[in-house]
Amino acid sequence: MRKPFTLLMSAVCLYAFLSFAPAAPGQATDPAAKLQALSQQLKLTPQQKMQMLPILKQEGPKLEAIKNNTSLSGMQKMRQLRAIHNESAPQLQKILSPAQYQQLQAIRQQEIQQAIAKKRAGR
Numbered sequence: 001m002r003k004p005f006t007l008l009m010s011a012v013c014l015y016a017f018l019s020f021a022p023a024a025p026g027q028a029t030d031p032a033a034k035l036q037a038l039s040q041q042l043k044l045t046p047q048q049k050m051q052m053l054p055i056l057k058q059e060g061p062k063l064e065a066i067k068n069n070t071s072l073s074g075m076q077k078m079r080q081l082r083a084i085h086n087e088s089a090p091q092l093q094k095i096l097s098p099a100q101y102q103q104l105q106a107i108r109q110q111e112i113q114q115a116i117a118k119k120r121a122g123r
Contacts, residue, residue, distance in 0.1 A: 031056040041107060042100045051095045055088050063111075074116035081112045 034056055039049055066072065066080045085108050093101055 031060045034060070038104070038107070042096065042103055044100070048095055048100075052092070055091055059084055059088055077116055078112050081108075 031053060035044075035049060035053055038044065038052070038056075042048075044052070062084050063081060066077055066084070069077070072080070092104065096104060
């Protein structure tokens with residue numbers, strides 16, 4: 001009886017925390033804020049949110065380092081960002097429905113394009 005209650009309370013707390021974290025898709029650097037943005041776009045369930053948060057926490061610093069690296073060409077950024085996305089793809093495919101995963105792919109492609117555009121603007 002205690003375990004389901006603890007799990008439920010954890011989910012409620014996580015959901016409440018994420019509900020107050022404002023974020024614009026593609027601009028969120030904090031994993032919780034990014035999850036909130038993705039949650040709205042992909043219509044994630046509370047369980048999906050809990051499963052995705054550790055993945056986003058692991059990816060976040062790597063993605064930001066690539067996006068902010070001005071020494072990389074646009075093509076290099078694209079390759080490195082895709083490599084990180086491909087690392088987490090099998091986990092995300094288990095969590096998301098096929099439609100949600102396809103939408104996530106489109107969101108990530110847009111983020112890659114923004115990172116490349118940022119590089120071009122910095123020249």
